[in-house]
Amino acid sequence: xxxxxxxxxxxxxxxxxxxxxxxxxxxxxxxxxxxxxxxxxxxxxxxxxxxxxxxxxxxxxxxxxxxxxxxxxxxxxxxxxxxxxxxxxxxxxxxxxxxxxxxxxxxxxxxxxxxxxxxxxxxxxxxxxxxxxxxxxxxxxxxxxxxxxxxxxxxxxxxxxxxxxxxxxxxxxxxxxxxxxxxxxxxxxxxxxxxxxxxxxxxxxxxxxxxxxxxxxxxxxxxxxxxxxxxxxxxxxxxx
Amino acid sequence: xxxxxxxxxxxxxxxxxxxxxxxxxxxxxxxxxxxxxxxxxxxxxxxxxxxxxxxxxxxxxxxxxxxxxxxxxxxxxxxxxxxxxxxxxxxxxxxxxxxxxxxxxxxxxxxxxxxxxxxxxxxxxxxxxxxxxxxxxxxxxxxxxxxxxxxxxxxxxxxxxxxxxxxxxxxxxxxxxxxxxxxxxxxxxxxxxxxxxxxxxxxxxxxxxxxxxxxxxxxxxxxxxxxxxxxxxxxxxxxxxxxxxxxxxxxxxxxxxxxxxxxxxxxxxxxxxxxxxxxxxxxxxxxxxx
Amino acid sequence: xxxxxxxxxxxxxxxxxxxxxxxxxxxxxxxxxxxxxxxxxxxxxxxxxxxxxxxxxxxxxxxxxxxxxxxxxxxxxxxxxxxxxxxxxxxxxxxxxxxxxxxxxxxxxxxxxxxxxxxxxxxxxxxxxxxxxxxxxxxxxxxxxxxxxxxxxxxxxxxxxxxxxxxxxxxxxxxxxxxxxxxxxxxxxxxxxxxxxxxxxxxxxxxxxxxxxxxxxxxxxxxxxxxxxxxxxxxxxxxxxxxxxxxxxxxxxxxxxxxxxxxxxxxxxxxxxxxxxxxxxxxxxxxxxxxxxxxxxxxxxxxxxxxxxxxxxxxxxxxxxxxxxxxxxxxxxxx
Numbered sequence: 001x002x003x004x005x006x007x008x009x010x011x012x013x014x015x016x017x018x019x020x021x022x023x024x025x026x027x028x029x030x031x032x033x034x035x036x037x038x039x040x041x042x043x044x045x046x047x048x049x050x051x052x053x054x055x056x057x058x059x060x061x062x063x064x065x066x067x068x069x070x071x072x073x074x075x076x077x078x079x080x081x082x083x084x085x086x087x088x089x090x091x092x093x094x095x096x097x098x099x100x101x102x103x104x105x106x107x108x109x110x111x112x113x114x115x116x117x118x119x120x121x122x123x124x125x126x127x128x129x130x131x132x133x134x135x136x137x138x139x140x141x142x143x144x145x146x147x148x149x150x151x152x153x154x155x156x157x158x159x160x161x162x163x164x165x166x167x168x169x170x171x172x173x174x175x176x177x178x179x180x181x182x183x184x185x186x187x188x189x190x191x192x193x194x195x196x197x198x199x200x201x202x203x204x205x206x207x208x209x210x211x212x213x214x215x216x217x218x219x220x221x222x223x224x225x226x227x228x229x230x231x232x233x234x235x236x237x238x239x240x
Numbered sequence: 241x242x243x244x245x246x247x248x249x250x251x252x253x254x255x256x257x258x259x260x261x262x263x264x265x266x267x268x269x270x271x272x273x274x275x276x277x278x279x280x281x282x283x284x285x286x287x288x289x290x291x292x293x294x295x296x297x298x299x300x301x302x303x304x305x306x307x308x309x310x311x312x313x314x315x316x317x318x319x320x321x322x323x324x325x326x327x328x329x330x331x332x333x334x335x336x337x338x339x340x341x342x343x344x345x346x347x348x349x350x351x352x353x354x355x356x357x358x359x360x361x362x363x364x365x366x367x368x369x370x371x372x373x374x375x376x377x378x379x380x381x382x383x384x385x386x387x388x389x390x391x392x393x394x395x396x397x398x399x400x401x402x403x404x405x406x407x408x409x410x411x412x413x414x415x416x417x418x419x420x421x422x423x424x425x426x427x428x429x430x431x432x433x434x435x436x437x438x439x440x441x442x443x444x445x446x447x448x449x450x451x452x453x454x455x456x457x458x459x460x461x462x463x464x465x466x467x468x469x470x471x472x473x474x475x476x477x478x479x480x481x482x483x484x485x486x487x488x489x490x491x492x493x494x495x496x497x498x499x500x501x502x503x504x505x506x507x508x509x510x511x512x513x514x515x516x517x518x519x520x521x522x523x524x525x526x527x528x529x530x
Numbered sequence: 531x532x533x534x535x536x537x538x539x540x541x542x543x544x545x546x547x548x549x550x551x552x553x554x555x556x557x558x559x560x561x562x563x564x565x566x567x568x569x570x571x572x573x574x575x576x577x578x579x580x581x582x583x584x585x586x587x588x589x590x591x592x593x594x595x596x597x598x599x600x601x602x603x604x605x606x607x608x609x610x611x612x613x614x615x616x617x618x619x620x621x622x623x624x625x626x627x628x629x630x631x632x633x634x635x636x637x638x639x640x641x642x643x644x645x646x647x648x649x650x651x652x653x654x655x656x657x658x659x660x661x662x663x664x665x666x667x668x669x670x671x672x673x674x675x676x677x678x679x680x681x682x683x684x685x686x687x688x689x690x691x692x693x694x695x696x697x698x699x700x701x702x703x704x705x706x707x708x709x710x711x712x713x714x715x716x717x718x719x720x721x722x723x724x725x726x727x728x729x730x731x732x733x734x735x736x737x738x739x740x741x742x743x744x745x746x747x748x749x750x751x752x753x754x755x756x757x758x759x760x761x762x763x764x765x766x767x768x769x770x771x772x773x774x775x776x777x778x779x780x781x782x783x784x785x786x787x788x789x790x791x792x793x794x795x796x797x798x799x800x801x802x803x804x805x806x807x808x809x810x811x812x813x814x815x816x817x818x819x820x821x822x823x824x825x826x827x828x829x830x831x832x833x834x835x836x837x838x839x840x841x842x843x844x845x846x847x848x849x850x851x852x853x854x855x856x857x858x859x860x861x862x863x864x865x
Contacts, residue, residue: 101725
């Protein structure tokens with residue numbers, strides 16, 4: 001498998017605090033890659049650097065063999081990286097359908113085409129029947145899926161998911177896991193930040209464990225959860 | 241022109257600027273805590289000005305002595321306004337708040353117009369034409385009293401926010417609205433208090449400005465704008481910033497009026513505003529937004 | 531292609547109502563008194579500008595409180611060209627509209643590049659308009675604060691090319707402009723750009739993450755809005771025949787412009803039109819009513835007007851149209 005996203009020696013400092021410290025990892029094309037770690041480990045900062053919200057202080061980020069670090073978020077999105085936000089932010093006053101159409105219009109000039117594509121995406125995420133509702137009237141699980149749908153509608157090569165399972169009930173989590181697996185089977189590469197270990201274990205082909213901005217372990221899920229350093233700093237403190 | 245003239249005008253601008261600063265302080269406090277832009281700020285000031293004029297012409301009460309009672313009246317007005325009609329709007333979009341306060345401003349301007357007519361009125365105190373001479377510097381007594389009072393009021397407000405329990409609670413509301421709700425603060429009451437305090441500030445400033453400028457019912461919008469310019473220049477939410485912005489704008493206007501033409505002075509104030517917005521949007525004393 | 535879906539999702543009832551409204555408006559000058567015609571002109575003027583302002587605020591979410599700037603630039607440019615060089619208003623438009631669009635683009639460029647948003651953006655727009663007001667007060671070419679006057683004579687016939695004529699001619703010019711603005715705005719809203727604007731209005735950061743070049747689309751919104759607004763300024767100049775910076779650029783003009791769309795419903799297509807009818811109508815009714823009961827002291831009308839505004843915004847925070855369209859059983863979703 002070739003590498004779709006390559007992160008090399010990336011660092012970011014906020015007000016003297018080193019949020020991400022010389023991080024290096026590769027996300028293979030067609031894989032599901034998870035980044036885990038306790039709160040404040042620098043996961044969201046890492047995500048925001050890949051998505052273009054911040055430029056890294058040091059290091060190189062390569063996507064599909066082109067450097068992307070420091071590009072603005074909209075250009076990164078157009079390169080083919082879709083993202084969700086940890087605190088969901090669909091366009092509240094727009095309907096579910098219109099939310100997805102906005103995403104679909106990124107690669108389509110015609111609104112009718114975008115609507116057709118949007119409907120397909122909504123069906124995949126079990127939101128088709130709710131397409132006429134205002135996004136602000138949805139429940140949290142629906143809003144989370146709408147975020148995924150909007151990002152998917154842009155036809156990304158890589159999907160960045162920032163804690164999409166947090167706050168969901170186990171059945172809802174299982175449903176999203178199933179959807180993501182299906183999308184992955186169809187060729188989508190996924191990079192997720194997640195606290196819900198049950199989802200991570202079910203999905204991820206590889207796991208990166210962050211602690212204080214640095215990688216303390218990387219590898220296959222089964223190996224990572226047995227790593228003493230990981231158990232010490234992260235897993236030991238929480239229920240798996 | 242001799243140097244003295246520039247110096248005198250600059251000092252005059254500085255003193256007027258402090259009164260402007262107090263007016264802007266009211267706006268800044270309201271925005272900093274309640275997060276509502278008071279588009280009726282200047283209009284609220286004209287209420288205080290007319291109260292001062294009525295008290296002076298009917299009962300010969302000196303405006304500076306009436307400062308505290310008039311500020312108290314404005315406090316009640318501000319409290320009632322916030323608790324009564326603005327509070328439901330604090331979570332609504334800016335244009336809704338804008339329309340609400342513009343409606344309040346229209347009502348204030350025109351009620352004053354009906355009550356007092358369109359002609360300019362002023363207050364002539366015994367010390368209206370007094371001045372102090374310090375070396376070659378001549379300072380208007382009125383402006384000096386007004387500026388000193390403005391500083392005193394600002395200091396009192398600062399003390400209130402720093403050292404009293406209510407002041408601390410209000411600052412907590414400003415920092416973290418949900419947090420304040422969670423710990424059980426009566427946010428609605430605190431917001432109304434804050435709006436009242438902002439109104440009292442602009443009321444006090446109005447009482448002093450009545451000694452310096454002629455009053456008409458339509459004076460409000462110009463001062464609302466001036467308060468915006470000052471507050472943004474100094475930094476929204478910063479108390480020293482408001483005073484500093486007031487002084488800066490007061491002196492700029494005075495010098496521009498002297499060097500160019502008085503009618504062009506507001507152009508310079510707006511130019512300063514535009515520069516500050518573009519190069520230091522948080523204002524001179526403002527903290528950078530996270 | 532842009533206009534091909536104009537009638538999509540429009541119910542028969544709505545179409546019939548629209549057609550009836552258009553017929554009434556086109557026939558109005560034949561039955562209306564001179565007084566009523568001047569009121570209707572005012573209504574159309576505000577409906578048109580409100581629609582233009584709505585593009586910026588209602589669609590793209592950028593609150594402009596300085597739209598008098600674009601009215602003034604359009605009015606002064608066309609009037610000065612006419613007074614100094616005898617260039618008629620329609621040719622004058624070719625200069626006036628680009629000037630206003632440039633002014634809008636200038637403000638937009640500064641604000642959006644330097645990330646001046648929300649209330650700060652609104653205040654910047656006021657500041658530039660005020661700056662222009664004081665500047666024009668001192669601009670000798672347009673006669674400064676003493677005012678620029680267009681030559682007035684008794685017009686026996688309507689000269690559409692030079693816009694010299696009876697009120698009815700201005701009425702039809704404004705009516706056509708309002709209808710075109712409405713159709714244009716609906717087409718914009720249904721197109722790709724309309725979706726992008728609403729995304730930006732709702733959440734700018736999320737819009738960027740969805741691949742939208744927010745700077746570019748906000749610039750397009752300001753430029754279109756300011757260009758459209760300046761056309762109303764040209765009409766204003768040739769209708770009133772006199773221009774004073776103190777009046778044209780004043781902040782109260784900017785406020786007047788935006789009251790209609792806010793009362794009618796920000797972001798809706800009918801909002802600016804309904805708002806213009808309601809507010810201008812209210813104003814005239816108040817004048818007549820107060821006169822009838824002998825209460826016509828200066829200021830009385832405005833006090834009632836202020837209270838009405840207060841009541842409307844408190845009762846219907848989203849504006850009249852969203853409420854009205856639900857009452858009338860028209861589409862729950864905005865056209």
